Amino acid sequence: MTGIAEAFASARSALVLTGAGMSAESGIPTFRGPGGLWRDRRPEELATPEAFRRDPALVWEWYAWRRRRVAEAAPHAGHLAIARLEAGADVTVVTQNVDGLHRRAGSRRVVELHGNILRARCTAACGAPDDLPADPPEIPPRCACGALLRPDVVWFGEPLPEDAMGEALRAAGAAQVALVVGTSSVVYPAAALWRIALERGATVVEVNPESTPLSDLATWSVRETAGSFLPRLAEAVAARRTGDEERRTA
Ligand code: BJW
Numbered sequence: 001m002t003g004i005a006e007a008f009a010s011a012r013s014a015l016v017l018t019g020a021g022m023s024a025e026s027g028i029p030t031f032r033g034p035g036g037l038w039r040d041r042r043p044e045e046l047a048t049p050e051a052f053r054r055d056p057a058l059v060w061e062w063y064a065w066r067r068r069r070v071a072e073a074a075p076h077a078g079h080l081a082i083a084r085l086e087a088g089a090d091v092t093v094v095t096q097n098v099d100g101l102h103r104r105a106g107s108r109r110v111v112e113l114h115g116n117i118l119r120a121r122c123t124a125a126c127g128a129p130d131d132l133p134a135d136p137p138e139i140p141p142r143c144a145c146g147a148l149l150r151p152d153v154v155w156f157g158e159p160l161p162e163d164a165m166g167e168a169l170r171a172a173g174a175a176q177v178a179l180v181v182g183t184s185s186v187v188y189p190a191a192a193l194w195r196i197a198l199e200r201g202a203t204v205v206e207v208n209p210e211s212t213p214l215s216d217l218a219t220w221s222v223r224e225t226a227g228s229f230l231p232r233l234a235e236a237v238a239a240r241r242t243g244d245e246e247r248r249t250a
Contacts, residue, residue: 004220005236007177007203009244011089015175016082017193018095018102018226021182021208025227026073028066028099032184033210038062048156056140056148063117063151064136070099070117071134078181078226079105081234088241092171096183096190098153111167113160113190115153123148160189172196177203181226185212194218 008014020030029035031043038046041062045051052059083106085091093107098117102110120132124147132141132149141149154160168190172178178197185191194214198204206218207229215221222229 001232001236004205004222005233005240007205007219008085008089008179008233008237009240011176011203013090013171013174013176014085014092015171015178015193015197015202016085016091016093016107017172017178017180017183017190018082018093018097019181019183019185019190020097021184022078022095022226023073023097023099023101024182025076025078025225026099026101028069028073028097028101030182032186038065044156047153049158052150052155056150060136060140060151064139067117067134067136073099073101075101075105076227078230079107081230082179082181083107084234085237087238090174092167092175094168094171094190094193096187098151111164111171113154113164113168115151115161117151117153119152120149121152123150165189168193169196173200175200175202177205179205179207180214180218181207181230183208183212184210185214 024030046059046062079101082093086108092109092111093102094111094113095102096114098115100116100118118134120130122128122143122145124145126143126145128144143149172193173196175197178194180194194204198217203219206214206221207224207226209223209225
């Protein structure tokens, strides 16, 4: 812990990259691994434009189920700890998660790479406002113009929002320290971000109970859950920052 906390306390700029494991302790299932299946289907079969064209009702049933889980969920101690890291450093949270929990925990600069599950948009791009309740009254839901609505998320084969990707690349290039939490690091371009940080000489810390393609490359790979490790990290960083400040003013 000591070296990791020191790296954070001395960094001016930090990247926090999160994936589904970050929200697991808020009761939101991950995509891969145990509990990652929905009615025996893999996410790769559902999170695609082809699946939506083939069977919009099936895809919307999955999203309606997940929207309900997200609406009922709350940020856990790990989300709150990430928000606390902002005191004293320029922190950008880049998340692959679509649940909005980082913002709800108080993180101020949050980049949502894969959209937000509680938003929907018209497939005909008619511009009507999205006022779809968390539990849609009809499946598949329709826009006021009559066209199908779709979840405002990024599916496989779709480009990521340009402004979000630009901000994520900037943060990865500027970071002196990168914290990578709860992602299997198999989905691109998100999985390229920690590589950029590593190549620029950043200290890279992984927090994940399982090993991933990052584990052998990271400066530190911590085999713990987000909810167990991050609150201790935030406390250790705050203690170091306070100590540094006291030494400066003594
Ligand atoms: C814990 C824990 C605890 C458990 N604490 N940890 C090379 C370069 C670029 C692209 C590609 C490439 N090769 C292939 C591609 C294409 C594709 C891709 O990456 N495919 C791979 C599968 C090979 N990428 C794309 O298609 C992307 N688009 C793109 O590249 O566009 C190019 C383009 C340009 C111009 C025109 C057109 C196209 C889009 C990717 C979109 C991904 N979408 C999804 C669904 C989002 C919406 C939704 O939520 O429904 O995003 S798929 C799904 O995977 C979701 C996730 O964000 C993403 C990543 O998953 P994540 O977060 O890592 O979760 P898991 O479940 O995999 O892992 C959880 C981890 O947590 C595990 O490691 C656990 O151990 C751990 N864990 N409990 C801490 N308590």
